[in-house]
Amino acid sequence: MKxxxxxxxxxxxxxxxxxxxxxxxxxxxxxxLERAPVFAELGVFSAMFSEHCSYKSSKKFLKRxxxxxxxxxxxxxxxxxxLDIGSGYAVAFKMESHNHPSFIEPFQGAATxxxxxxxxxxxxxxxxxxxxxxxxxxxxxxPGTASIVxxxxxxxxxxxxxxGVPTVAGQTYFHPCYTRNPLVNAxxxxxxxxxxxxxxxxxxxxxxxxxxxxxxxxxxVHGATMxxxxxxxxxxxxxxxxxxxxxxxEKLLLEATLEAMKARLIVGIQDMGAAxxxxxxxxxxxxxxxxxxxxLDNVPVxxxxxxxxxxxxxxxxxxxxxxxxxxxxxxLKAIFDKWDLHSEVIGSVTEGxxxxxxxxxxxxxxxxxxxxxxxxxxxxxxxxxSDLKQRWFLDRNRLLSIPVSEKIEKVLQDFSxxxxxxxxxxxxxxxxxxxxxxxxxxxxxxxLRDISERKVHLALTADCNPRVCWLSPREGGKxxxxxxxxxxxxxxxxxxxxxxxxxxGSPENPEVLWQFEECIEGISEACAALKIPVVSGNVSFYNxxxxxxxxxxxxxxxxxxxxxxxxxxxSFISSTDWEIGLIGVKEAGLGGSTLASQVFKRDCxxxxxxxxxxxxxxxxxxxxxxxxxxEFAAHDISDGGLLVSLLEMLFYSKLxxxxxxxxxxxxxxxxxxxxxxxxxxxxxxxxxxxxxxxxMLAGQAGVPFTVLGATHDHSEVKLKQGGAVIFQSxxxxxxxxxxxxxxxxxx
Amino acid sequence: MKAAVVTFPGxxxxxxxxxxxxxxxxxxxxxxWHKETNDFSGVDLVVxxxxxSYGDYLRCGAMAALSxxxxxxxxxxxxxxxxLGICNGFQIxxxxxxxxxxxxxxxxxxxxxxxxxxxxRFVRSPWNSLLxxxxxxxxxxxxGDGRYWIDPAGLxxxxxxxxxxxxxxKNPNGxxxxxxxxxxxxxNVFGLMPHxxxxxxxxxxxxxxxxxSVRSAS
Numbered sequence: 001m002k003x004x005x006x007x008x009x010x011x012x013x014x015x016x017x018x019x020x021x022x023x024x025x026x027x028x029x030x031x032x033l034e035r036a037p038v039f040a041e042l043g044v045f046s047a048m049f050s051e052h053c054s055y056k057s058s059k060k061f062l063k064r065x066x067x068x069x070x071x072x073x074x075x076x077x078x079x080x081x082x083l084d085i086g087s088g089y090a091v092a093f094k095m096e097s098h099n100h101p102s103f104i105e106p107f108q109g110a111a112t113x114x115x116x117x118x119x120x121x122x123x124x125x126x127x128x129x130x131x132x133x134x135x136x137x138x139x140x141x142x143p144g145t146a147s148i149v150x151x152x153x154x155x156x157x158x159x160x161x162x163x164g165v166p167t168v169a170g171q172t173y174f175h176p177c178y179t180r181n182p183l184v185n186a187x188x189x190x191x192x193x194x195x196x197x198x199x200x201x202x203x204x205x206x207x208x209x210x211x212x213x214x215x216x217x218x219x220x221v222h223g224a225t226m227x228x229x230x231x232x233x234x235x236x237x238x239x240x241x242x243x244x245x246x247x248x249x250e251k252l253l254l255e256a257t258l259e260a261m262k263a264r265l266i267v268g269i270q271d272m273g274a275a276x277x278x279x280x281x282x283x284x285x286x287x288x289x290x291x292x293x294x295x296l297d298n299v300p301v302x303x304x305x306x307x308x309x310x311x312x313x314x315x316x317x318x319x320x321x322x323x324x325x326x327x328x329x330x331x332l333k334a335i336f337d338k339w340d341l342h343s344e345v346i347g348s349v350t351e352g353x354x355x356x357x358x359x360x361x362x363x364x365x366x367x368x369x370x371x372x373x374x375x376x377x378x379x380x381x382x383x384x385x386s387d388l389k390q391r392w393f394l395d396r397n398r399l400l401s402i403p404v405s406e407k408i409e410k411v412l413q414d415f416s417x418x419x420x421x422x423x424x425x426x427x428x429x430x431x432x433x434x435x436x437x438x439x440x441x442x443x444x445x446x447x448l449r450d451i452s453e454r455k456v457h458l459a460l461t462a463d464c465n466p467r468v469c470w471l472s473p474r475e476g477g478k479x480x481x482x483x484x485x486x487x488x489x490x491x492x493x494x495x496x497x498x499x500x501x502x503x504x505g506s507p508e509n510p511e512v513l514w515q516f517e518e519c520i521e522g523i524s525e526a527c528a529a530l531k532i533p534v535v536s537g538n539v540s541f542y543n544x545x546x547x548x549x550x551x552x553x554x555x556x557x558x559x560x561x562x563x564x565x566x567x568x569x570x571s572f573i574s575s576t577d578w579e580i581g582l583i584g585v586k587e588a589g590l591g592g593s594t595l596a597s598q599v600f601k602r603d604c605x606x607x608x609x610x611x612x613x614x615x616x617x618x619x620x621x622x623x624x625x626x627x628x629x630x631e632f633a634a635h636d637i638s639d640g641g642l643l644v645s646l647l648e649m650l651f652y653s654k655l656x657x658x659x660x661x662x663x664x665x666x667x668x669x670x671x672x673x674x675x676x677x678x679x680x681x682x683x684x685x686x687x688x689x690x691x692x693x694x695x696m697l698a699g700q701a702g703v704p705f706t707v708l709g710a711t712h713d714h715s716e717v718k719l720k721q722g723g724a725v726i727f728q729s730x731x732x733x734x735x736x737x738x739x740x741x742x743x744x745x746x747x
Numbered sequence: 748m749k750a751a752v753v754t755f756p757g758x759x760x761x762x763x764x765x766x767x768x769x770x771x772x773x774x775x776x777x778x779x780w781h782k783e784t785n786d787f788s789g790v791d792l793v794v795x796x797x798x799x800s801y802g803d804y805l806r807c808g809a810m811a812a813l814s815x816x817x818x819x820x821x822x823x824x825x826x827x828x829x830x831l832g833i834c835n836g837f838q839i840x841x842x843x844x845x846x847x848x849x850x851x852x853x854x855x856x857x858x859x860x861x862x863x864x865x866x867x868r869f870v871r872s873p874w875n876s877l878l879x880x881x882x883x884x885x886x887x888x889x890x891g892d893g894r895y896w897i898d899p900a901g902l903x904x905x906x907x908x909x910x911x912x913x914x915x916x917k918n919p920n921g922x923x924x925x926x927x928x929x930x931x932x933x934x935n936v937f938g939l940m941p942h943x944x945x946x947x948x949x950x951x952x953x954x955x956x957x958x959x960s961v962r963s964a965s
């Protein structure tokens with residue numbers, strides 16, 4: 001007697017629900033299969049239908065991002081995006097989050113985040129040349145923050161340093177919304193030949209499927225599902241789902257993989273990242289329109305008696321799945337042997353678009369590929385936060401009633417106004433002999449010594465202003481792109497592409513999903529205006545603890561090119577006799593500013609619109625300044641406003657007596673001049689004789705330019721208005737508190 | 748002049764050293780794999796680069812010191828060949844007993860990457876003969892285990908035999924006597940914690956000293 005589907009469904013439904021599948025998803029699977037999935041198959045679905053792997057809530061919004069452009073070799077959907085940089089070369093890059101693991105176990109969570117993104121890049125055939133990291137931590141007053149900061153920073157540093165990829169830039173941000181949900185966003189960029197891009201594709205019927213790298217253990221089983229849940233306060237119980245990284249093995253895997261690629265022994269390859277062997281096998285078959293047969297008994301293991309379920313879902317690190325032609329198996333094995341790594345043929349590519357896995361003589365998985373890789377796309381509701389208008393209220397009269405010196409004091413006491421030296425010195429920023437910037441500049445600059453045809457540098461930056469994103473997610477998305485473009489421009493770079501790492505609360509909360517949609521709109525608008533494509537990215541939802549979501553945090557990692565051998569501009573001032581000027585409008589918006597938060601003890605105000613046309617003109621102005629060989633230093637004005645920006649330009653200089661005096665232009669609103677944070681405004685400093693050049697090129701570009709003052713050698717900062725001194729302080733005093741502000745956290 | 752750069756599996760400054768020697772300094776340079784033995788015939792300088800040789804989960808450089816290539820390096824040093832160990836390479840030279848003392852965890856217990864000012868303590872061919880005694884050189888450091896240690900008797904011997912080639916102007920890691928780099932008694936084996944290969948221009952006088960010495964020797 002044939003049992004009906006309904007009968008079968010009853011048997012595994014409770015288990016499916018307990019593994020995180022929805023009843024809708026379960027019934028959908030049963031209908032398509034015409035049977036109920038067995039235990040290991042449920043594991044496959046629960047991982048692959050998780051938000052982390054499936055993008056089921058975000059997919060419909062992500063389609064709106066502009067992804068094309070003349071340099072795009074590979075857009076979103078592969079392990080990393082690839083852009084053509086000329087002379088036969090290309091760069092592959094991506095940014096990815098590792099948030100949940102980094103709260104549960106900060107050191108390993110952050111370390112394996114770096115490991116994962118490195119593999120995403122070298123699996124494309126690229127040699128990683130630089131990393132960036134954007135870290136968002138909770139309230140410094142919370143007693144647990146220090147240990148999370150130390151663990152994460154140590155983890156990021158340890159992994160990158162050991163593999164030998166320099167961490168050249170990044171951002172570190174503190175806000176109470178991240179207290180129980182820190183964010184670790186890791187970026188890697190690699191260099192490759194344009195016509196030697198490797199894809200995660202299992203093509204060629206009959207081709208062997210090989211497992212290479214570390215052996216499989218029980219660590220990280222179900223990490224993808226864990227990352228698709230909110231935290232409850234007993235997150236301690238999640239510890240076994242955090243993966244454990246070994247950067248030494250990663251280094252071996254990197255070298256062996258690149259060596260095998262160079263020898264043209266590989267057809268397709270993919271990292272075993274989230275959902276391990278399951279996602280890599282299904283995704284590779286999906287891209288090629290093929291199927292696979294895999295014998296799980298052949299997977300190299302480091303523990304005895306792993307079940308099929310564990311073999312499928314382990315997230316043990318430093319492993320890759322690859323496909324090659326049969327004749328190349330022995331040559332591949334020789335290379336992985338040379339690097340003391342495991343390599344094993346575990347299956348083959350088949351016709352017929354289904355994936356069959358056997359274990360101890362039994363078929364444990366037999367599923368159509370597309371059923372697994374095409375989850376039900378959700379159309380979740382969005383709604384505008386009910387208190388949005390209240391967030392926008394900013395009491396200007398109260399602001400005006402406070403003396404300017406007091407407001408300056410408040411801004412300079414902000415926790416973000418701090419030297420990151422103790423933190424970034426834990427990262428090797430130079431290994432590889434390509435870095436030509438310090439970690440303290442608007443954008444890192446990496447010399448591509450590998451390209452002998454012409455002199456070309458990469459410029460890299462990563463940015464997001466969560467406060468602005470919370471007050472106006474659309475504006476926040478726009479500003480993340482605009483500020484990154486300005487950061488690159490100050491170093492003379494042409495922006496060529498971005499990767500986005502989108503960190504949000506639960507998509508099941510309509511207000512969070514509204515934030516997500518708005519951020520995407522903002523990013524899209526800015527990218528379209530500036531003609532910068534999005535080529536890769538990652539979405540991390542469920543960043544909340546006990547129902548409180550983080551601020552929307554769409555981190556943008558942007559890549560630019562600097563052509564030619566003209567000298568590079570710096571972000572710090574290197575003379576006690578330079579003029580100081582402002583590029584951009586004299587007044588900027590206070591909504592979402594540091595000043596507003598410091599004065600009102602809450603984040604408030606409506607962020608003003610970013611003038612994207614002005615951003616575009618400013619980017620082009622800096623390209624002209626570089627080509628005209630004008631000597632200058634430039635630093636963009638963002639968190640804290642103009643004075644903070646000036647102080648940073650002075651503090652990072654190595655001149656012991658350097659100081660500056662500036663005057664507020666006549667008729668300006670002092671608050672908006674000094675503390676406004678809208679993009680684009682850039683402080684520049686230059687030898688006095690270069691003023692003509694600035695006036696001429698800014699005039700031609702249609703960008704306002706105002707002379708503000710000059711540097712001097714009596715190590716103080718002075719601010720004047722209409723001839724009267726409104727603020728004066730020895731630099732030593734401010735610098736000492738700036739230098740020590742994070743000392744307590746870093747130990 | 749001919750140089751050889753040894754690659755251990757976890758070396759990550761081997762390409763940097765190769766790049767500095769071949770592209771920046773124009774020296775014919777070969778790569779040597781750690782599983783090989785090599786008689787280094789015709790080679791003037793062997794470089795042990797920075798990195799994490801075998802992962803360094805034991806003491807840094809401890810396993811590398813036992814690798815096949817280190818037998819060849821020891822034999823080469825024995826014959827008077829010039830050996831330069833940078834960072835992890837310095838650690839390996841100590842573990843292999845080609846240099847006295849040991850390198851331990853930084854006093855801060857943290858990895859440190861930044862520029863430091865070095866002073867030439869004693870001036871010796873071939874490593875820093877173009878620098879005057881006390882001359883300053885700025886080079887980057889990037890290490891977690893760079894704190895040089897040796898017992899008081901050993902330190903006295905180092906001083907007496909003029910084996911301390913560089914000291915830190917401002918000690919970044921807690922090294923005894925501010926030591927940044929030492930050579931063996933004969934002077935042909937040199938270990939240095941900072942990275943001259945990452946800053947060829949800043950460290951020019953060190954490289955030029957080596958190049959000049961090799962040329963005058965041959």
